[in-house]
Amino acid sequence: MMLVDELGPSMRRVARMYVSSDAVADEVVQEAWLGVVKGLDGFEGRASLRTWIFRILVNTAKTRGQREARSVPFAALAGTDLDEPTFEPGAFGAPGEPNAGGWSTLPFDWRGMPEERAEGTETLHVIGGAIAMLPPMQAEVIRLRDVLGWSSDEVCNALDLSETNQRVLLHRARTKVRGALEEHFRSVSET
Amino acid sequence: MSVEASITCQEVVELLSAYLDGELDPSTLGRVEAHLAGCHGCTMVLEEFLETIRLSGALTVEQLNENQRRTLLEAFRDWRAGT
Numbered sequence: 001m002m003l004v005d006e007l008g009p010s011m012r013r014v015a016r017m018y019v020s021s022d023a024v025a026d027e028v029v030q031e032a033w034l035g036v037v038k039g040l041d042g043f044e045g046r047a048s049l050r051t052w053i054f055r056i057l058v059n060t061a062k063t064r065g066q067r068e069a070r071s072v073p074f075a076a077l078a079g080t081d082l083d084e085p086t087f088e089p090g091a092f093g094a095p096g097e098p099n100a101g102g103w104s105t106l107p108f109d110w111r112g113m114p115e116e117r118a119e120g121t122e123t124l125h126v127i128g129g130a131i132a133m134l135p136p137m138q139a140e141v142i143r144l145r146d147v148l149g150w151s152s153d154e155v156c157n158a159l160d161l162s163e164t165n166q167r168v169l170l171h172r173a174r175t176k177v178r179g180a181l182e183e184h185f186r187s188v189s190e191t
Numbered sequence: 192m193s194v195e196a197s198i199t200c201q202e203v204v205e206l207l208s209a210y211l212d213g214e215l216d217p218s219t220l221g222r223v224e225a226h227l228a229g230c231h232g233c234t235m236v237l238e239e240f241l242e243t244i245r246l247s248g249a250l251t252v253e254q255l256n257e258n259q260r261r262t263l264l265e266a267f268r269d270w271r272a273g274t
Contacts, residue, residue: 178240
């Protein structure tokens with residue numbers, strides 16, 4: 001059951017991106033697992049097992065979404081801000097100024113936070129909260145990459161993303177989580 | 192001798208994930224490294240990125256709740272029983 005436990009929550013969320021309700025997402029996850037069990041003989045080990053399981057899941061979810069006549073635009077999953085700069089442009093010199101593109105306001109430096117504070121439950125809550133606020137595909141990419149430690153290849157394959165999209169989604173997600181940590185450490189340093 | 196075009200802080204911060212994943216082409220990599228060597232602000236953001244990644248890895252991995260787990264196990268059992 002370990003694999004079911006490890007992959008279960010991500011599988012439910014990924015399924016939910018493509019179908020209309022939590023209940024349907026649960027059915028998709030079940031159907032995908034049955035597909036995994038039945039297809040195990042055909043698993044050739046070219047991809048990692050978890051990647052292969054996710055491919056079955058994503059295909060099952062997309063098929064089910066189509067049957068529900070539900071079409072989900074990529075932007076609804078990935079976020080509509082992908083073409084915008086991840087860092088606040090105001091932090092840098094404006095074009096034409098002598099320091100164009102250079103830092104004009106440095107972010108708060110939280111590197112020196114005492115370890116017990118940096119690694120406390122509160123910090124983890126801030127990270128969890130920031131991830132929960134992300135568009136679904138950004139959230140899933142950072143969870144798989146940075147929380148669960150999957151490789152970029154695995155995530156591209158599992159979620160059916162191009163390398164470029166995976167990188168853009170990951171960078172955007174990390175920037176927002178870093179920003180949430182900056183805000184958090186800034187506010188605790190002022191108290 | 193050609194001098195490679197320099198790269199701004201605003202450009203560097205957009206490349207940090209690609210940099211950390213080793214996905215930059217050699218010429219861009221050279222420019223990013225040269226920039227980081229001389230830029231306090233971008234080095235700070237890079238180190239904070241690394242710390243963000245490290246702390247994210249300390250999040251508790253969620254597990255299925257009992258209900259979800261039971262439903263799934265029942266589906267497996269039904270399937271094995273051929274219903």
